[in-house]
Amino acid sequence: MTEVIDLFEKLNIERTPLGKYANRLHEYIAFPKLTGELGPHMYFKGKKMLNWSLNNYLGLANHPEVRKIDAEAAAKWGMAYPMGARMMSGNTDMHDLLEARLSSFVKKPDTVLLNYGYQGIISAIDSLLDRKDVVVYDEQSHACIIDALRMHLGKRYVFKHNDIESCEKQLQRATKMAQESGGGILVITEGVFGMSGVMGNLKEIIALKQKYNFRLLVDDAHGFGTMGKTGAGTGEEQGVQEGIDVYFSTFAKSMATIGAFVSSTKEVCMYLRYNMRSQIFAKSLPMPIVEGALKRLELLQTCPELREKLWQITHALQNGLRERGFNIGKTQSPVTPVFLNGTDGEAAQLVFDLRENYHIFCSVVVYPVVPKDVIMLRIIPTAAHSLEDVQRTLDAFSEIAQKLKTGYYNPEVPVMTQA
Numbered sequence: 001m002t003e004v005i006d007l008f009e010k011l012n013i014e015r016t017p018l019g020k021y022a023n024r025l026h027e028y029i030a031f032p033k034l035t036g037e038l039g040p041h042m043y044f045k046g047k048k049m050l051n052w053s054l055n056n057y058l059g060l061a062n063h064p065e066v067r068k069i070d071a072e073a074a075a076k077w078g079m080a081y082p083m084g085a086r087m088m089s090g091n092t093d094m095h096d097l098l099e100a101r102l103s104s105f106v107k108k109p110d111t112v113l114l115n116y117g118y119q120g121i122i123s124a125i126d127s128l129l130d131r132k133d134v135v136v137y138d139e140q141s142h143a144c145i146i147d148a149l150r151m152h153l154g155k156r157y158v159f160k161h162n163d164i165e166s167c168e169k170q171l172q173r174a175t176k177m178a179q180e181s182g183g184g185i186l187v188i189t190e191g192v193f194g195m196s197g198v199m200g201n202l203k204e205i206i207a208l209k210q211k212y213n214f215r216l217l218v219d220d221a222h223g224f225g226t227m228g229k230t231g232a233g234t235g236e237e238q239g240v241q242e243g244i245d246v247y248f249s250t251f252a253k254s255m256a257t258i259g260a261f262v263s264s265t266k267e268v269c270m271y272l273r274y275n276m277r278s279q280i281f282a283k284s285l286p287m288p289i290v291e292g293a294l295k296r297l298e299l300l301q302t303c304p305e306l307r308e309k310l311w312q313i314t315h316a317l318q319n320g321l322r323e324r325g326f327n328i329g330k331t332q333s334p335v336t337p338v339f340l341n342g343t344d345g346e347a348a349q350l351v352f353d354l355r356e357n358y359h360i361f362c363s364v365v366v367y368p369v370v371p372k373d374v375i376m377l378r379i380i381p382t383a384a385h386s387l388e389d390v391q392r393t394l395d396a397f398s399e400i401a402q403k404l405k406t407g408y409y410n411p412e413v414p415v416m417t418q419a
């Protein structure tokens with residue numbers, strides 16, 4: 001008889017896509033620990049850094065009014081109340097109030113709170129679909145969308161990133177398939193793609209509703225609070241909020257807390273309430289999170305100067321980078337990628353230099369997220385940054401780019417934990 005192997009024997013971390021960095025870069029590039037007050041100036045390994053790595057777009061994470069309500073609500077309620085799932089024992093008027101305020105802000109009839117964005121959207125997508133239904137989705141969709149579709153038992157067609165011809169071609173195939181199966185069609189894309197900063201082609205996708213029968217779900221994690229005249233998101237920005245049938249965003253970015261929401265018609269939201277397994281079988285958001293989210297939403301709506309400041313910093317940074325010849329792709333949002341050419345080793349050395357000598361902290365992305373020998377530094381401007389922060393960063397980036405060009409960085413991946 002063949003022996004059964006020990007399950008753990010095959011868990012070779014070096015062979016997983018990100019695991020190969022674990023032994024070398026752990027706690028430096030992956031799992032770094034930023035300490036101090038949340039914001040643009042934090043500490044990393046004892047050194048004060050100019051920090052560009054938080055999606056704290058509006059600077060609400062450390063806003064005095066936010067800190068005050070968070071502390072007061074935690075003192076008043078503790079972090080437990082209410083216990084249980086919303087469906088069983090975890091529902092309150094405040095949860096309902098937050099849903100109502102979100103609905104009126106994003107101009108949808110109803111909203112369902114989610115205890116985490118990732119889990120919530122997986123369940124929302126899962127419960128909207130059955131095996132007869134067909135999905136058409138953008139190839140650069142966030143992992144939460146991809147993971148939701150891994151559970152889908154019906155057909156799915158992926159379209160080339162933001163390519164409307166490809167989207168239409170897949171809609172034609174999906175239509176044929178749905179006619180055979182007797183199902184419906186769900187198109188999924190994002191408001192703002194979090195890696196490139198490019199907006200989803202919502203307007204053109206929605207225009208395809210004239211020719212094809214489908215519903216559109218948009219993940220607007222990076223657009224909510226940053227895009228549109230009132231900050232209501234990418235649908236507002238493109239003037240097509242009405243054409244989005246299911247609008248999703250997390251509280252993890254502009255709102256600077258945890259939780260998320262999905263907005264749609266009253267019928268769809270009621271259906272979701274009774275069918276999203278990750279919500280029915282999980283504890284509801286604690287009251288301090290809900291009261292904190294209400295305050296954040298109020299600030300987001302009543303302090304347009306926060307969004308104006310975010311865009312002032314964004315424009316200064318992006319114009320400055322472009323003027324200095326940097327390739328920042330086609331971003332249309334605050335998300336600012338900086339593309340450089342170099343190996344993984346050079347990327348690690350460059351980041352090390354940036355942090356140790358220039359005291360600038362930003363995220364770095366390498367293959368397989370970007371093509372081989374492309375280094376992507378991802379800068380997230382926020383309303384809490386200053387124009388001096390921008391200037392310092394532009395000067396530092398000019399220097400590191402020059403060093404990279406002239407072969408200053410060693411192409412070997414260093415062992416950072418021993419650095």
Ligand SMILES: Cc1ncc(COP(=O)(O)O)c(C=O)c1O
Nearest residue numbers: 116117118142144194221250252
């Ligand atoms: C596009 C997108 N969707 C969904 C999520 C998941 O949200 P959460 O952090 O609330 O789980 C994220 C990351 O936070 C995201 O960037």
